[in-house]
Structure formats: structure tokens, C-alpha cells
Amino acid sequence: MISEKINALGFIFDQQLDVKGRISISDLFPKSKSRCGLYLLSFSDDTFYIGQAIDTVRRFSQHQKHHKYIIKLWFQPLNREVLNISEKRIIELAETSGLLLTNKTFVSNIIGETDLDLIISSNEQYEWLENNRDISNESYNLFGTIDLKYKIKYRQNFEKFQHLNNYTELKEILSIYLSKCIPANKKTEMSFWSLSCFPSTNSGTWPRYFCLNINSMEVFVLGYEKKTKIPYCFMIISNRFNKDKNKISKLNKKYKSIIIEKSDYRAAGADQIRLHCTDLQDLKTLILSENEIISSIKEMNLRLMRKGGTIYSPFHCFDLANDVTHVKLKD
Template identity: 35%
Template sequence: MNSGDQFIWGLGFPEWREVTGRPSVADLFPVSARCGLYVLGFANGERYVGQAVDVVRRYTGHRKVHDDITHLSFREVPKAELDEQERRSIHALEAQGLRLRNVVHMSVVQGERDLDLVVSPQEQEHWLTGDVTGLHDAEQGIRDDALQARYHRRFERFMRQPRAQDALFVLGLYLQSVIPFPRRTELTFWAATCLPDTGAPEGSVLLCRVSLNMQEVFSLYGHTGDDENELWAEFHLARSPFQEAFGDDWQAQLQARGWNIDEHQYNPGGQDQFRLTAYGLEDLETLLLDSGYSGAMALINLRLMRLGATFYSKYHCLDLVDAALKTLEDRRGELPTMERSMNDAGIPGLLHIGNQVAPAGFEPSSWTVTASLEPEVVAHLTDPAQEYPVRFESARTGGGSITTFARFLTDDPQPQYHLYLKSLLDED
């Protein structure tokens, strides 16, 4: 069997039983001991974790769909604990890298999916890199007069909120930055609800929410009372990019940067997720323009879309989405811009201390570095004669590069820092 099967035994499952070609396993389990969790082994090495009140009946059902079942492992679990123990088992085995055929509770699903018919797997892979060069979304959004009329009055109430324009701007930036091909996938794979009736904590109003599959991924709030001019939001992100970058200390690293995070998870997103809360328009923009954070949002969003269609399409507010994307276009000039194209990730260059950046083919005096670094790091980078190699990477946006950051490529033990670059072009 597979080398990863020891992780299955570590969860309390017994050794495999050979079941190749068996139409039934009734002889293996007495009637009084058939409630619990099971793992199926397939001929190609994949596994499936499931629960059953009667494992014999469940196995027979699987055999009608899958003719390549070769092995079975089963352990008894009280009926009241089936849901929780199944979820934990799937998360644990996925985290260890086992290839599972499960869809529910999984962070990543394999094989052909409905999304592939709308956005090709090649486009999905390309989009996930953050380089949107050569990718094109649909020019027009969904037209559904009945659906639009259903939420039009609610949208009018939204527009009377104190920070409605800023809320539209943030929503538009979220959709364009971290939702794959938002116009192509709108309504079928994601939905945006306007002034949802539930979910707002005391002292806040829930302005809008974006949901994929059976999970919300972005909720934007406005404060009421004296703080009515401040926006705040909750994001769900994939945790694995931060674990890879920072190791086991990833949570402390994010908290040290001032972010509020917690382990909140929804079942559809699987174990590879966490929640981040940010306050104020500036911090919301920072998250969505930084490819580290937006990339982690994009990763979980694409995974959720690959699970299947959204369950919230009947609550989708077309007016809200149209207004959000239009507001983003109207206010794009407020965002850090790169007038000279640097869309291709991996452009070689040298960062010269003294606020000069020299990407290939550009004059160093055309660029400046703006960053907020810890004092000890600034001290580390104050030698004007020192040159630091960097890699230029573009933040993801549907319409091209909004901002670009440089990542240090040194052998120095200092961590990697993202430096935002702002164009200082000559008048010509």
C-alpha cells in the first residue's frame, strides 16, 4: 500500500482489509458494530474517508459508483460523534499530503470540475500566479431583470449608508483582485449580498458579503454611532502560504504586523484557512494590494469555486456588483500605479539604497521605494554602496498591474520584505 497509510493508522483505523471485487462486506462486520468511520483504498492509490451508520450498506453504495475499490478500513464511532470525527480525519490526512477523493471538508479537490467549463484549468493556473497578462474576463455582467428587481430597493438603502462609496470601492477591489474572472464566474460560482440581515455584531452594520460554494469569504461592515465613518472587514485566507513563508511561527508573524487573526473555519474550505480582520480603508487597501495576502485569498477562493457552484445565487445583488466594479474603475487613480509596465513577475533588477530602483531597461532615477520597515532593518540597509538583488512581482488586478513590490533575494538571514514601488516619472 502507500507510504502515507501510517497516518491513517495513527488516527485509530485498523490495518487494511482486502476487498477487491467484493460486492458486499456483510461477513466482515456484525450487525451490532457497523456505525463508524471508514477509509476506502483505490487501485490508483487514492483514499476516501467517510462515515456510516451501517458501513455494509455504505460500502455497497460506493461499489455501484467505483469499481476500483481495493481495500477498506473501519473503526467504530458513536453516532453523535460521526460528523466531528469525520471532519477531523479528513483535515488530518489532507494536511499530511494523502490524495483523497473527498469533496466535502477538503481544501483542494481533484479531477475535472464545473468551473473548468467556464475558466480553463490553464487560465486558473495562470491567474493564480498573480500575473494577469494575456487573461481576459467577459466584458458584460449577468443580466437578470427579475433578480435585479428583487434587491434594487435594498441596494438603494445601501447607497444611503455613510460610507457607501468607499464600501463600493473596497468591494470592487476585492472582486477584481481575488475572484477569478469575476464577470465570467458571477452568479454561478460566487454571489455578493447587499445588506444581509444576519451576521453583524453589535455596533456595526453588515454592508455586503461575498460567498463561494457554501462559505462566506469576505464581509464588509460599517460602524454605527460615533464611528459611522469607519469601515472594517473579515477575510478568509489560505494559511499554507504563510506557513511556508514563516513556519510554525506564522500566526505570531502576522500578529506582529498588526493583523487580527483567528482560527475560524468553515467546512467547505477545509483545514487550510483562517480569518483575518482589518479596520480602516487604508488597511483594507493594503491587504488587497499586497500579493502575499491577496494571493492567499485568491487561493482559497479558487479552491472553493472548484468545489462547485455557489448556494447563494438567489441572494446575489446585480446592482451592487455593477456599482462596485464601476466605482473601482472611476477611482483607480487613487491607487498606487505603475505607469511603466512591470506586469511580468520575475523581472531582474537591483535595489540601490538611496531610493533608487533599477529594473532592467529603466532609469534608476525614475523609481522610488516607499516602505514601512522596522528600525533594525532600516539600519541594516543603510549602506549607500551596497546593492541588493530583488525580484519584481505584480499585485493581482483584473485590469493589469496596480502595484508592484520588490522581494529581496539575498543569503542574508534577514527576512524577506515587500517594498511598494511608486512611479516618479518625468513629465515627458
């Protein structure tokens, strides 16, 4: 029941405030009463929003300007220094309990219409994720239309990458990932995902060949340890593959080079896992034939794309993206 779920979050269901039609709640929170804490909003369509505020009265009025259908409010007074950690914990708990949240941060799934729906219909997204149905990229060619000044920005990095002895293998791995795990990769390129080539992150210890970003986070990184030259990779994926309790142990037996551990990216929500791999052949097999892993990668990527465009588009390497998206994969 909703009441039990709300009580479990630390709010008291019976202390709900009726705020339907209000533009201010100043009378409900006089100056003598604490306004600092967490709040829970209930909307007329049975969705909810959890937030934090130093001044809940002011924050409510801001919400009301954009959301006219707020009907209930719950408040939980907290000290300012614990707001961030408490908000994250309660949002994750609420989503796990089944409350339909309209939050964009700390949640795994996004409710309602998104920018992605404007170029890929919600039905196409569903069919791509659940039934592996491809989404057409026909007639989309960003590389052919973008100004030269943007293409040459990271051309030196790309040429350096291209001259590596193992470039063909690295290129094939990235091509497989983009083909299988990014919906309509040409339609969504740069707006919803970006690809950096030889980024400077950890260049002194763990250099990166490339980093694929979606929304505000990295989802697929491949590089090498500078001292040993041993390759490494990590991917951020959902828990979808782990329905079988023995799945992780089975994967570890089959692939000696992989490590699966907890992940804590703000944009990914509560349902996220980091998968490490130090063998390129294992990595290639994982993203080519392990359907449960592929499905988990796809679910994470689609969730992030539904949250909005990537903030890393200024670092997109058009040459690398063009090279790998024109690879014809082997059957």
C-alpha cells in the first residue's frame, strides 16, 4: 500500500498536507517551524517527486510554476549537512519500493515523455530493448554534414589511435558495442552519446584509448595500464543479467578476466553494476554473444539516454565515430 511505502521512507502518511490549487504553503510553515529537510510531492496522476530544500516554502513555489497538479506534500525535517546523502538514500528506496517517481537524478527509470522520444518512438525503444529489433539509421550521416572545424578538433588523437598495432581489434570491439548496445547509433550520435579518443583522464597511470559517454557519465571505457601495457575495460550495466543468483559465479568461471562490483554513478540510479575486463578476447565474446550481458548494457544505456542528451558532446571524436560505425560486423 502507498501509505506503507511512504511511512517506510521516513515520512508519516497521516501527516500529509493538502496543497491542491495552492501557489504557496507559507502558512503551513511559519518562521518558527523548520523548513529545512526532505519533501515528498504527490501529483494527480499518481506519480511522486522527492527533493531536498533549505526552505521548503520557497522550493514549493518553484515547483508550482512548472507543475500545476501537485495535490499532497509530506515533509521530513533534517539538518542541512545530511540532506544530500539522505535524499539519495530515500529516492533509491522509493524507486525500489515501486513508487512512480518523476525524479531525474538518483533514479534508474524515467517516467513520461523524453527528448529521445522525439527521434525514436517509445514503441521502437521497447522493441529494441525487449525483442532486439533494430532501429533504422537510414539516410542519417552526421559526419557528412558537420563542419570541418569540428572534425579536425580531435583528428590528431584519432590518427594516433589508428596507428596502434591492435587498432583493428579495438575498432572491432567498439563497433560491436555501438551496433548492439546503442539504439539508432547514427541518429543519436553526439546528441545522446559521445565518443572521446585518447582522453587525458588518468593518462599517467591508466591511459584510455576511448571513452563512450551517455548523459553525464562514462558507460564504456577501454585503455591499458601504463606500467604493464595490459589492457583494461569497464562498462556500467544494469542488474538485468543477474536474475539467476548463480549468474555472476558462472560468468567468473567462464571468463577469468572479469570482475563485477558495485558502481555509484549519480546519473545511473540505484540499479547499476561495474563490469571490469582485462582480456580483449573475453570482452569481445561478452558483447558479441552473452545475451544477458548485452541486455543489461542496452537497458542501462537506454535509461541514460531517456534522461537527456550527453554533456560530453564537445569532446566527441567524429573521425573515430565515423570509422567504427561503418564497420560491417561478421555474422
